Amino acid sequence: MKDSANLSYMIDVRGLNKRFGDKHVVRDLSLQVQRGEILGFLGPNGSGKTTSIRMLCGLLTPDSGSGSCLGYDILKQSDQIKRNVGYMTQKFSYWDDLTIRENLDFVARLYEMPDRKRAVDEALEGLRLTSRAQQLTGTLSGGWKQRLALAACMLHKPRLLLLDEPTAGVDPAARRDFWEELHELAAQGITVLVSTHYMDEAERCHKLAYISYGALLAQGTAAEVIESQGLSTWAIHGDADRLVELSRQLRGQPGVDLTVAFGSALHVSGRDGAALERTLRAVTQGQALRLEAERTGLEHVFIFLMRGSADNFADTLGAGR
Amino acid sequence: MSRNGFSVVRWWSIVLKEFLQLRRDRVTFAMIILIPLLELALFGFAINTDPKHMPTAIIAADQSEFTRSYVAALRNSDYFTIVGELPDEEAGRAALAQGQVQFVVDIPVDFTRRLLRGERPALLVEADASDPTATGLALAAVQQFAQSVADKDLIGPLAALAGGQPAFDVQVHRLYNPEGITQYNVVPGLMGVILTMTMVMMTGLAITREHERGTMENLLATPVRPLEVISGKIIPYIAIGLVQATIILVASRYVFNVPFAGSVAAVYLSALLFIAANLTVGITLSSLAQNQLQGVQLTFFYFLPNILLSGFMFPFQGMPGWARAIGSALPLTYFNRLIRGILLKGNGWADLWPSVWPLILFTVVVMTVAVKCYRRTLD
Numbered sequence: 125m126k127d128s129a130n131l132s133y134m135i136d137v138r139g140l141n142k143r144f145g146d147k148h149v150v151r152d153l154s155l156q157v158q159r160g161e162i163l164g165f166l167g168p169n170g171s172g173k174t175t176s177i178r179m180l181c182g183l184l185t186p187d188s189g190s191g192s193c194l195g196y197d198i199l200k201q202s203d204q205i206k207r208n209v210g211y212m213t214q215k216f217s218y219w220d221d222l223t224i225r226e227n228l229d230f231v232a233r234l235y236e237m238p239d240r241k242r243a244v245d246e247a248l249e250g251l252r253l254t255s256r257a258q259q260l261t262g263t264l265s266g267g268w269k270q271r272l273a274l275a276a277c278m279l280h281k282p283r284l285l286l287l288d289e290p291t292a293g294v295d296p297a298a299r300r301d302f303w304e305e306l307h308e309l310a311a312q313g314i315t316v317l318v319s320t321h322y323m324d325e326a327e328r329c330h331k332l333a334y335i336s337y338g339a340l341l342a343q344g345t346a347a348e349v350i351e352s353q354g355l356s357t358w359a360i361h362g363d364a365d366r367l368v369e370l371s372r373q374l375r376g377q378p379g380v381d382l383t384v385a386f387g388s389a390l391h392v393s394g395r396d397g398a399a400l401e402r403t404l405r406a407v408t409q410g411q412a413l414r415l416e417a418e419r420t421g422l423e424h425v426f427i428f429l430m431r432g433s434a435d436n437f438a439d440t441l442g443a444g445r
Numbered sequence: 446m447s448r449n450g451f452s453v454v455r456w457w458s459i460v461l462k463e464f465l466q467l468r469r470d471r472v473t474f475a476m477i478i479l480i481p482l483l484e485l486a487l488f489g490f491a492i493n494t495d496p497k498h499m500p501t502a503i504i505a506a507d508q509s510e511f512t513r514s515y516v517a518a519l520r521n522s523d524y525f526t527i528v529g530e531l532p533d534e535e536a537g538r539a540a541l542a543q544g545q546v547q548f549v550v551d552i553p554v555d556f557t558r559r560l561l562r563g564e565r566p567a568l569l570v571e572a573d574a575s576d577p578t579a580t581g582l583a584l585a586a587v588q589q590f591a592q593s594v595a596d597k598d599l600i601g602p603l604a605a606l607a608g609g610q611p612a613f614d615v616q617v618h619r620l621y622n623p624e625g626i627t628q629y630n631v632v633p634g635l636m637g638v639i640l641t642m643t644m645v646m647m648t649g650l651a652i653t654r655e656h657e658r659g660t661m662e663n664l665l666a667t668p669v670r671p672l673e674v675i676s677g678k679i680i681p682y683i684a685i686g687l688v689q690a691t692i693i694l695v696a697s698r699y700v701f702n703v704p705f706a707g708s709v710a711a712v713y714l715s716a717l718l719f720i721a722a723n724l725t726v727g728i729t730l731s732s733l734a735q736n737q738l739q740g741v742q743l744t745f746f747y748f749l750p751n752i753l754l755s756g757f758m759f760p761f762q763g764m765p766g767w768a769r770a771i772g773s774a775l776p777l778t779y780f781n782r783l784i785r786g787i788l789l790k791g792n793g794w795a796d797l798w799p800s801v802w803p804l805i806l807f808t809v810v811v812m813t814v815a816v817k818c819y820r821r822t823l824d
Contacts, residue, residue, distance in 0.1 A: 183665055203668055217658075217661075217663035
């Protein structure tokens with residue numbers, strides 16, 4: 125079926141499930157990622173992103189489901205997967221009591237790299253940390269630690285990068301540099317799966333996958349994800365106090381699924397475009413408010429998805445709405 | 446209360462928080478209950494500074510009413526448990542060297558005949574005196590039995606023999622530590638105790654630390670294999686253990702003048718084996734513990750029976766059967782026998798083997814458990 129020399133998908137998993145005790149953390153996850161693609165993995169805290177990534181790189185065994193990473197079976201060939209995947213943990217997980225060089229050297233040895241010294245030197249140069257190579261890693265700032273972690277998980281030239289919230293707590297300039305580096309890597313044919321909470325980062329990904337309460341709710345390019353939810357969105361401009369009141373008033377009205385206050389405008393989205401428009405026209409009629417149709421943004425879609433799945437989750441628990 | 450002074454509300458919030466955290470830490474909680482129970486059981490039941498029921502072998506070259514009566518007197522006293530008869534003196538020495546018996550009572554060939562002739566023959570009691578506390582009181586008792594046996598059995602026409610001095614002599618040979626110097630026993634034993642403490646504790650933290658600092662996830666994501674991690678983590682501590690062993694050996698020799706009756710090479714080989722046994726225990730505890738504090742607690746839990754039931758502090762043979770059974774599962778018991786056997790008794794390999802194979806077995810079994818317990822995934 126699959127030509128291993130020229131894989132169509134670097135990640136190809138189907139129906140992955142994982143339970144911890146009675147918590148169903150990942151439900152029927154199916155994911156396909158092509159070579160050189162950056163897949164943004166999105167979802168609220170505790171939605172199963174980390175668990176999914178850990179299953180992909182062999183750190184957790186799925187309860188059911190099957191699939192492959194780089195053509196290797198995720199259940200049987202985790203050794204080969206580990207050899208070819210770079211995994212960056214959510215929490216910094218290099219050794220604080222080793223120097224920067226010692227950490228890189230240790231990693232290079234674990235992967236049995238032939239030209240270890242050169243690889244470490246190159247990595248240090250790439251990080252512009254050569255002069256600080258003897259510094260203890262624990263004394264680095266958060267941004268530098270994150271860069272070191274990326275360099276370390278890239279050291280063995282993996283073909284697939286699994287990055288778990290790599291930019292959490294990193295300043296905007298460093299984040300921008302980081303994403304430029306990711307795009308360079310992708311251009312070289314390295315596949316990247318990156319989880320994030322940041323909308324601007326989501327927009328920089330080639331494809332997106334949105335997971336909530338362990339279930340994959342949307343997958344595709346940003347435009348496809350937005351399209352898939354069929355939301356119409358309107359912006360209401362006006363006096364700030366009035367908008368807060370309006371937001372409260374609109375909740376539960378026909379056609380209104382989501383209200384988001386953003387800057388000086390209230391953004392209202394709904395699946396039933398016609399009903400939404402009727403409601404909004406009625407509410408704003410004769411008031412000092414300006415109503416304007418707008419493009420539905422990723423953020424609206426994500427908040428909409430998050431709320432929806434929270435309700436579904438509550439339903440499955442029998443709590444009802 | 447006062448905003449600047451001691452606030453009871455604030456103080457109580459700290460108290461409550463500590464209790465809440467303590468309650469969540471199951472291992473600590475278990476230790477709070479188990480350690481007093483363990484100590485009570487060990488000190489209350491197992492430990493006996495006036496050790497009784499010491500295993501004793503008889504070499505009965507002569508059998509008569511008198512010798513039977515004497516052996517019966519030994520048996521009736523609490524001090525001796527007759528474990529069997531041995532054919533000759535050589536077998537007796539071997540049994541003492543290997544620590545199978547604490548005493549050998551040697552009844553010479555013409556004991557009864559010479560007794561009846563009034564020649565005051567001698568019974569020979571050989572004692573493994575490497576641990577002076579194990580033999581002291583028992584040896585005092587053997588002399589008294591001579592008198593009481595004489596009083597009881599030498600009646601009628603033989604009564605004349607009973608008067609004045611005892612009709613026979615009991616000669617006591619304190620082997621291995623004739624002067625009864627406590628240091629000779631304690632200092633070599635200390636090597637095992639120190640190695641147990643440092644080896645188990647250091648490795649006990651080795652894997653737990655990786656888990657606690659989050660670096661384990663990183664390690665698990667690399668191709669490194671369990672055996673590579675475990676054996677790799679052990680090696681540096683073997684070196685540390687050998688340094689410690691050397692310090693104690695030098696101090697034993699030059700500060701405490703402990704005799705070095707056997708070979709130093711045998712000491713180091715035994716130490717190496719013992720270090721390996723302890724490191725596997727440490728690594729196993731490390732895989733079980735959730736955090737470093739638990740690692741330390743488990744180490745302590747392991748350390749207690751080792752120090753009390755291994756024959757280091759109290760005579761092994763003087764403990765009740767259940768305590769000896771637990772002691773027989775602990776590597777320190779065998780190491781104590783090995784090191785004392787080599788230094789004090791000058792034991793060779795034939796005498797050491799009975800204590801060597803249990804150490805090897807222990808290491809292999811625990812290492813298997815360690816590799817099985819090592820979690821390859823984060824499941």
